[in-house]
Amino acid sequence: MMSDDVTGKMKSNKITVYIDDVPYLVSPENNLLAGVLSNKLKLPYFCWHPSMGSVGACRQCAVTQYMDENDTRGRLVMSCMTPVVDGMRIGLIDKASAKFRQQVIAAMMTNHPHDCPVCAEGGECHLQDMTVMTGHSARQYRGGKRTFTNQYLGELVGHEMNRCITCYRCVRFYKDYAGGKDFDVFGSRNQVYFGRQKDGVLESAFSGNLVEVCPTGVFTNKLFSAHYTRKWDLQSAPSVCAHCSIGCNTSIGERYGSVRRVMNRYNHELNGYFLCDRGRFGIGFVNSMARISTIKGVNNKVGEPSLGTFNEKSFAKAMSEHSGESFIGIGSARASFEANRLMKHLVGKENFSLGYTNQEMQLALRHKQLLAQYPQQSLSGMEHRVHQGSEAKEHDLVVLIGENIAQTAPRLALTIKQLLRNAARDKADSIGVKHWQDSAVRTYAGNTTTPMFSIQAQQSEFDQQANGALILSVQKIITCVEHLTQMLHAEFISHIVVPLKAQQGNTVESANQKCSSQESVSKELSDQESKFLLLLANALSQAKMPLIVTGLSLKSPLLLNAIDNLMACLSQKSHCYSPELTVVAPECNSVGNLHFFNEHSLSIEQVINRCSTRHSENKVPSTSLLILEHDLAQLSHQQLQQLRQHCKTMIVLDHTDNQLTKMADIVLPVSAVSESNGHFVNYQGRLQRFSSAHIAVKPIMENWYWLGLLAKHLLTHPEVSFASLTQLQSFFAKHGEPWALQVMTCQQQNSNVARETHRASGRTAMTANQSVHESKTFLENSNNPEGLRFSMEGDDANSSHNMPYAWAPAWNSNQSIFQHQQEINGELHHKGNENLLNLSLSVFFDDTAEENIEEKLDKLWPCEVLKRDGDLTLIQNIPWFLADQQTHNLPEFILMFTGNTIELSTEFARLNHYSTDDVLKLTIDEQQLFGRVKINSNQSQSVVLVSLFELPMSINNLIITAKNINIATTEEVTDFHQVESNRKQIAQQEKADILIRLKKQDQTVPISFITNESKAEGNSNA
């Protein structure tokens, strides 16, 4: 795949530019600055960003352009605003441009406070680097400095406006790129202010990127600042975000046994330069008070000692009491690929479950079938122009169906926002304005956007931009998709005369006007729906490369069926028509688990049945459960009680307390993503490695290691004896499993890479508060398949194909990534996860016994609810930062939550006499949940949107009736307000407590940690 967009990979036909009389090859598709930086030359800049293009605001990137080789004077040009032409000659080191650049930065620095020693950006600051690069080493300005009042921007991002150098990057990112509405630039001349109109929480799900986008320390990561360390004293690891199925690449920084921050790790196919805030800040859950740090249930028997130790003999003795029990294993979509594979191997395919309900099993099967048929594009593939042979293609239509991507896959939403600018770029292109001329493109093309349609169960931020947007019940969404398919089949659309041009802000009302002469498509549909479908069918018939985006969050296999039929219909259209489908999966390893899914897999209902049948046959519970990182939150209270009652021994492996750990007999504490090694498989089927940033304190150990111990002492699997993850992978490689073979091949290319920068303060200095004796670092052991060393010793991190952090000589900030790209926005020199990508899903699935599964489906996993169309559908509308259950333990996110709400259509509220801010009681199963009423005139009458903290995302598309909703009594209202305020208070207290605990740990952990580890007897999971 090749693309020529400003943010894409460049075409290979390079041209020659003479820089200081030396010829260099540069891409004609990007600007001169990008060409210079692609050749690893040093040229300072501020306002240009490789993803956002050029605006020419800072004047820092000046170079001298010469007419020809005889021109000795030349003229100053801004390289970021200058297109390249073959044979052009420029100077970087000539006196004029060098002096100009030095003067520009001197002017900028007149107001900068020079507070590097107390600035969180210090040591990784682009402004510092550029100041050094221009040679502005002495401060001459002696006047007073301009000062600003900082704003409170919420729990996540700090603000220190005095450091601003007015480069405009922040507002361009927040407003123009990410579509935020609550951040802007104010003032004029020397008093330009970047922030909100007044103090308040930044609303965008991408606000954390300001920390990386701002070249100075104006925007800071508040969580990192609260427990701060310099970049050079962080121990970093390449990791993968565990908070949704996109699988953005991250770099986790750790010091003294606690995670400090997550930074973006460039992957040109996926996240590029940006993460969402759930991924950036959500990692805080690993430090939460809810983490499990001791073994529960066997402690007393084995006399398990305190934190920091683990005695295998005692554990074996305790486990021997359960050996001989018959176990069912339940894996999970948030546990690593390896751990799930091992679990299945240990219990056998007849006793393996993914913890899915019958409905989710049917959903998973449909998902698997869709992925096998329709290859999933990377984010970059969706966003950029793709070259297929001589043809260049880009998505010219987006249809969002039944998935609120802003909630379930925020980074994908950011990609779609960029994709929608394709039409504007093309329009500008038609008059010769290049893609990278950001300001010119926006000026000329205005708000022109690529056409988009949306059919959802809830409102989304895309609705306003859409050419048409419908909000319907799930059943109605399915009906609409079916009708759309029929319309396309019948070539009904060939008679439609409405011209579809790229247009901005067309709501469904304006779409209706255009189609007002058309007849209603079907009696099942309202006029509004019929007209919408006519317009959409028209758009689909005219597009060349439409993108359909859907997902599993509405939990409807029937919806996936309907999408499958739609795609089949579109795919038949013609050879020059390339419809693409993107399916958002529920969790970080949901697609990985499809590998283990077949007709033998047990649904959770089957697990309950088996436990209860054996219970009644044997008169005592005789089936035991081994549950891997699953809280079974989607089960009803009754189902959970049944499971507990009929199961003999419940052993749960998890890192955070939940409803199952509370009811389990034995809980084994497993390490969280920051302390673990393994792979997740993202929505595309891309197998991506994550590495531990640090080693957890025993008895917290990696999930696969616990499973190995259980194999040895409980499940009698003598062949399973893994001292390391590498051994586990090679075990499966020997059995011919393709994923393991690829993983092994990739790992052989590694060397010993340092996790700390070569500027680290050194162990003596870092632990001097306790001892000046140099302590041993963790031994590199076989549990460390990437060869990442827990120290500053080792090979250059940047030569690794999995860079723990980004750095290059003279480039200390994250902008150093350009020094590692083959060219700006291109692949890294040392490709990382890409080596392992896109294992074909047909290879991925380990069973072929799925023939005729369609017929067996309802017998295998019967699901009555799918056929029921109740009068109300419950849809989870929780904010994006709480849409992943793991982030419910992060105090900062809890503090951002504005409270439980139950959102009703105007009609439903009127019929039931509910008013805004009434408190309602929702009864689900035996659980009573309370929320304030919100009334939404756009909402479907048969949908109830709930944003209830206590309700997990996995409960969605639940059929209820109006009887489930009642007005709360006066006492209940008082309790509700109390609970709401308590939640905040507890979160506030927890936030303070966590900080105190971590700071205390800083003073005590390192030495004891290291001492214990150096005594460890070759325990790979030390």
Ligand code: SF4
């Ligand atoms: S706040 Fe940062 S990103 Fe924004 S204009 Fe100032 S220096 Fe640039």
Ligand code: SF4
């Ligand atoms: S989009 Fe998903 S994977 Fe990417 S950073 Fe956000 S939560 Fe993580």
Ligand code: FES
């Ligand atoms: S980077 Fe060129 S003007 Fe700012």
